[in-house]
Amino acid sequence: MTHVFNAPADFKEQFLTGLTAAYGRYLERVPGASAVMRRGGPRPGRVSVVIGGGSGHYPAFAGLVGAGLATAAVVGDIFTSPSAEQAYRTLRAVDSGAGALISYGNYGGDVMHFGLAELRARSEGMDVRTVLVTDDIASAPPERAADRRGIAGDFTVFKAAGAAAERGDPLDEVERIARKANDRTxxxxxxxxxxxxxxxxxxxxxxxxxxxxxxxxxxxxxxxxxxxxxxxxxxxxxxxxxxxxxxxxxxxxxxxxxxxxxxxxxxxxxxxxxxxxxxxxxxxxxxxxxxxxxxxxxxxxxxxxxxxxxxxxxELAELWDAPADTPAFRRGAPLPDVAPVVAERAAVPEQAAAVDDADPGALIVRAALACARDRVQRDEPELARLVETAGDGEHGAGMVR
Missing domain, CATH: 3.30.1180.20 (Dihydroxyacetone kinase; domain 2)
Known part of the structure; x- marks a missing residue:
């Protein structure tokens, strides 16, 4: 049973606040996102490795941010994918000019939201690739290996990709290595x-x-x-x-x-x-x-x-042995501190532009959203009950949020 919490709805945010306070020497918050990134931001000219998924899995994902591993981690509510907006903001925050690799376990919500973030970042000129982790042999037969879930094998894929990015490999190589690690896990x-x-x-x-x-x-x-x-x-x-x-x-x-x-x-x-x-x-x-x-x-x-x-x-043995220094995983001598990015990072809008309340279209949309919100709030217990057998006991609360 989970014993230590305040308001359950604020659990993720308070967890990230405490993690950053404890391990500020490794990481910092991504502005405007439920995410953490390597302290000082991305390394200039180096590929950024972005990982993520629901909270409740620590050290995955936020505890694996640091030298030799992930550049950033996007974190959703418990067992719930982070939103596309959160993932997009994180991608923009760690854009060093060398592109980014996103890697996460193969779950429907993560695939949808990280995929949308990738498309948006690509439309703005950022080179982004995705490698899904599919290591769980119990979740699908060998002939459908691409449909498998990602579980603890996430770590070996993240470690290989992070070590390759740390030594300065280009994005094509970091992606190839991550796929190779996944295929062998x-x-x-x-x-x-x-x-x-x-x-x-x-x-x-x-x-x-x-x-x-x-x-x-x-x-x-x-x-x-x-x-x-x-x-x-x-x-x-x-x-x-x-x-x-x-x-x-x-x-x-x-x-x-x-x-x-x-x-x-x-x-x-x-x-x-x-x-x-x-x-x-x-x-x-x-x-x-x-x-x-x-x-x-x-x-x-x-x-x-x-x-x-x-x-x-x-190749993979060298990357597995490579040093790493994160809040939750350390291997070898700590890597030296690196200078933060000097170039100004791309601005990310804090919120959408205001809508004229006198606009008839806006009034219709507001009324429709209010109706949907009220209906979902009313049916929250039933939504949770319907999907509990699939392991998503927070579905109702997630819909309301």
Whole structure:
């Protein structure tokens, strides 16, 4: 259960305020947006890497902004995509002249809103590319890999893209590397119990205490199957077997590994599981490079974990090892501070131009919007109920907002 909050509707904004106050040496707020960016703004002449999605997944996404990783992160309400306007403002704020790569998990709201922001920025002359993360093997079969969700494998794609941008690669290369990392990344997750939104008394979903969900998504999307609780050794076997069955064509024997906690699984438990995972991977002849055990992509207070493998080659291994320095992830010696952008950034309008209240068309639009608002407010509980089975328990509140 989520215990610490004020007004639930303000949770995201207050979270970002506190994060920026605590880690101002790494990041700052994007003016006029629910987003954070690398302190001092983008590096002149370097590609900007913009990531994002709903809140409730920390360290993803805002905790991964800094040297060697993301230039900025756009954050929506809990488990809800940020708006196209927020994403657009962030793109403009980090425009260094070298273009931007947007990367995020493959979810409908994110695809729509980030896509609209990309189109708008492109129409204004900014070179923007998108790489969707599709690592969750439980969400679609191999022949439909492009339809898969993005879960903890987000991190390895962000890390590869961020390291490439940090060393000065052009946008074409940063995009190619991000796609390559995604193509070589596979994740499988499990859940033992559901998560609870701030202000709610009941979890978004429940799992029988004697059972577990295999393949459950990070927003509470249903798993592919429910099984009796497994021991750590049995769970390790299920995760490793599932991932190795989808080993990429031509992959070598070196992998980056992330054993990720979803929010309520203790680190000690993860290390118990890791010991069994390592034993099984070694038996398959795989070598681990820079394994990470901990929380990188969470789901509020969900009890569960996921295993991610990225099959490396020389290029991806170098990027995986590259230094990074962010609030939530640090590797190697901190990179030196860089000078902020000297050139004046493109102005972003704070709000739309005022409309003449005497305009008959404006009066009709205002009346229609007021009617829609009142109807959505009235039906908020029903809207939430209709989509709870899909894991979007905040749909009603999001529509009202």
């Amino acid at each position: 596979r994740t499988l997750g499990v859940a033992f119990a559901g998560c609870t939104f701030p202000g709610r008394d009941e979890p978004l979903f429940t799992v029988d205490p004697a059972r577990m969900e295999i393949g459950l998504g990070i927003h509470g999307e249903p798993g592919v199957r429910t099984v009796d609780r497994l021991s750590a050794r049995e769970l390790a076997a299920a995760l490793v077997e599932g991932l190795l069955a989808e080993r990429p064509d031509g992959a070598g024997d070196e992998v980056a590994l992330i054993l990720n906690g979803l929010g309520a699984t203790k680190y000690e438990e993860l290390f118990v599981l890791y010991a069994d995972v390592v034993r099984l991977l070694a038996a398959e002849g795989l070598r681990l490079r820079g394994p990470e055990v901990g929380e990188l992509v969470t789901s509020l207070d969900m009890a569960g974990c996921s295993l991610t493998l990225t099959w490396l080659d020389g």
